[in-house]
Amino acid sequence: MADFTIVIGNKNYSSWSLRPWLVLKQTGAAFDEVVVPLDMPDTAQNILRHSPSGRVPALKHNGITVWDSLAIAEYLHELFPDRGLWPTERAARAHARSISAEMHSGFSALRTHHPMRIRTIEAPRDLRPDVEQDLKRINTIWTDCRRTFGKTGGPFLFGGFTIADAMFAPVVTRLRSYSIGFTGPAGEYADALWDHPHLREWVAAAKAETYAAPIHEKWPPIAG
Numbered sequence: 286m287a288d289f290t291i292v293i294g295n296k297n298y299s300s301w302s303l304r305p306w307l308v309l310k311q312t313g314a315a316f317d318e319v320v321v322p323l324d325m326p327d328t329a330q331n332i333l334r335h336s337p338s339g340r341v342p343a344l345k346h347n348g349i350t351v352w353d354s355l356a357i358a359e360y361l362h363e364l365f366p367d368r369g370l371w372p373t374e375r376a377a378r379a380h381a382r383s384i385s386a387e388m389h390s391g392f393s394a395l396r397t398h399h400p401m402r403i404r405t406i407e408a409p410r411d412l413r414p415d416v417e418q419d420l421k422r423i424n425t426i427w428t429d430c431r432r433t434f435g436k437t438g439g440p441f442l443f444g445g446f447t448i449a450d451a452m453f454a455p456v457v458t459r460l461r462s463y464s465i466g467f468t469g470p471a472g473e474y475a476d477a478l479w480d481h482p483h484l485r486e487w488v489a490a491a492k493a494e495t496y497a498a499p500i501h502e503k504w505p506p507i508a509g
């Protein structure tokens with residue numbers, strides 16, 4: 286049994302689970318996974334066995350339980366300070382933390398109306414103005430980061446892969462699912478993140494999942 290166990294929801298829908306799972310993969314540590322299928326009659330009681338908030342993700346490590354995606358990411362950064370989970374330079378790190386918090390607390394129009402559904406590919410459709418607004422802000426964040434902090438070290442927001450990239454990974458899967466195209470530096474970044482081997486691994490597992498909650502086939506969707 287590994288030192289770490291991450292408790293997550295369905296890989297097809299659980300965007301909040303994807304984020305710290307990517308961070309945990311980036312540490313290189315071995316871990317076990319517990320997948321709790323969401324929106325089933327026994328989901329709430331199953332999650333509460335692992336997470337006091339009644340929500341996934343949660344991380345268990347040496348008798349400590351950490352829940353909420355960003356708290357898990359910070360905990361892993363504390364344990365693995367040499368893994369570059371946050372940028373090393375202070376200004377870049379402050380920026381990375383700011384955009385990660387902005388993702389964590391914001392973009393509710395995009396999250397509500399275009400929930401993560403990795404297995405789904407939809408034809409392009411007209412976007413609501415509030416969704417357009419969210420996408421415009423995300424495009425600006427990505428473009429600014431690539432131009433200011435991402436000039437060297439790799440194709441990600443701060444060069445090498447950081448927690449900020451993990452926070453935005455579910456946006457990249459949404460761009461694919463809802464046939465929304467970004468161009469220029471933001472588009473190149475989206476392609477690079479989509480190609481990241483750990484995101485590919487999650488996407489392959491989402492496609493292979495054999496359980497699905499009927500509620501997710503209905504409209505309106507639930508923010509994810």
Ligand SMILES: N[C@@H](CCC(=O)N[C@@H](CS)C(=O)NCC(=O)O)C(=O)O
Pocket residue numbers: 294298299300301302323324328329339340341342352353354355389509
């Ligand atoms: N702020 C939390 C959000 C967690 C969250 O909403 N998780 C959803 C799944 S993506 C959940 O646990 N839903 C279970 C339920 O509502 O029964 C985080 O960042 O981890």
